[in-house]
Amino acid sequence: MEYKKGTPVLIPCPDYRQETVRNALEQALEAAGGLEWVKTGMRIGIKLNLCAAKKPEAAATTHPVLAAELTRMLKARGAEVILGDSPGGPFTPALMRRSYEMTGMRLCEEAGGKLNEDCGYTEVTFPQGVSLREFACVDWMRNCDAIISFSKLKSHGMQGMTAATKNLYGVIPGTIKSETHFRHEDPMDFANLLVDLNEYVKPRLCLCDAVEIMEGNGPTMGTPRHLGLLLAGTDPYLLDRLGAAILGLGEQEIPYLEAAKQRGLLTPGREDEITAMAAPYVLKDFRRSGATSAWFIRTPEDRGLRKLEKKALYLLYRSRPAADRDCIGCGQCANNCPAEAIRIQKGRARINRRKCIRCFCCQEFCPTGAMKAKRSPVARLTGR
Ligand code: SF4
Numbered sequence: 001m002e003y004k005k006g007t008p009v010l011i012p013c014p015d016y017r018q019e020t021v022r023n024a025l026e027q028a029l030e031a032a033g034g035l036e037w038v039k040t041g042m043r044i045g046i047k048l049n050l051c052a053a054k055k056p057e058a059a060a061t062t063h064p065v066l067a068a069e070l071t072r073m074l075k076a077r078g079a080e081v082i083l084g085d086s087p088g089g090p091f092t093p094a095l096m097r098r099s100y101e102m103t104g105m106r107l108c109e110e111a112g113g114k115l116n117e118d119c120g121y122t123e124v125t126f127p128q129g130v131s132l133r134e135f136a137c138v139d140w141m142r143n144c145d146a147i148i149s150f151s152k153l154k155s156h157g158m159q160g161m162t163a164a165t166k167n168l169y170g171v172i173p174g175t176i177k178s179e180t181h182f183r184h185e186d187p188m189d190f191a192n193l194l195v196d197l198n199e200y201v202k203p204r205l206c207l208c209d210a211v212e213i214m215e216g217n218g219p220t221m222g223t224p225r226h227l228g229l230l231l232a233g234t235d236p237y238l239l240d241r242l243g244a245a246i247l248g249l250g251e252q253e254i255p256y257l258e259a260a261k262q263r264g265l266l267t268p269g270r271e272d273e274i275t276a277m278a279a280p281y282v283l284k285d286f287r288r289s290g291a292t293s294a295w296f297i298r299t300p301e302d303r304g305l306r307k308l309e310k311k312a313l314y315l316l317y318r319s320r321p322a323a324d325r326d327c328i329g330c331g332q333c334a335n336n337c338p339a340e341a342i343r344i345q346k347g348r349a350r351i352n353r354r355k356c357i358r359c360f361c362c363q364e365f366c367p368t369g370a371m372k373a374k375r376s377p378v379a380r381l382t383g384r
């Protein structure tokens, strides 16, 4: 798969009406280099963000009208189009079908696309990986000629935000994602893993649904917020740099952007260009997820900190998960906790802090939004 670096673009898309979406997609694709690379018979995979089986208005998943219109455009060029994701939890055809129903993705079938039900995966090697040199890769994506990453712009507990780069965590199938979290508990280690997956897949195109974004308790139970934009580009890191600028987040606050930068993959010298592009849309009051892991991930050289000092500061500032009174004791969090740190006692989730690795999967799986990332007392006192 060819991989072309390019400046991301930002196109107004005020709503999800079919005509609005079509116009925005046409503009975005043209500005991002067009679709001339799509040839008849090519098998193109659209990697959606279907992190939870939720209705489109929850703003947790890629909007179906955007996915359907993109499908139509690819089909018009003679491509075979397959769409899917591998959310956390069991990776089964029945659960995928439920997700397609809830998220409205059946629209993509009407547009000529195929919704993936293949739950197979293959162990692959990636010798140049930093965190991930061997991993399980879902077959439906492996068998495509090109991948288009169609993400959603949202707040995220562990990584600050999720958009193009984080979207490719779905390369790893279902429950194996939890084990992978457990093996890569350090946020920078996990961030490098996300970069490895992007370097392995090398998405041909990245699109990001920023029409209705999510803020607060993201990536599944936050609050929808209107932004009215569609982001596009051929480089996931540059696209996410643009997304971070719009959300008012510093690059050093997003571990995977820091990892890409340290590896020389985040093109230097483009900061001013992207800041200027984002300026009219910056959300100064964007509500982050409560998990602030920002500052400590910077290199010791940057901050003049020794490893031990960095670790101590991390322990003081790191957020933790906690269930509030909306907890109904359903056990979803416990079932998906890679560290087995959660027990349901007296109808409520209790967390063993010594076991907890701060991956915030519990927050992602909680159906009521009761599980939240709580900032540490030091972080609150110092306004972090
Ligand atoms: S309690 Fe939550 S944050 Fe802690 S390890 Fe389990 S899923 Fe991850």
Ligand code: SF4
Pocket: 323, 326, 327, 328, 329, 330, 331, 332, 333, 334, 344, 348, 349, 365, 366, 367, 368, 369, 370, 371
């Ligand atoms: S998933 Fe949410 S509601 Fe269910 S037990 Fe855990 S915290 Fe409580």
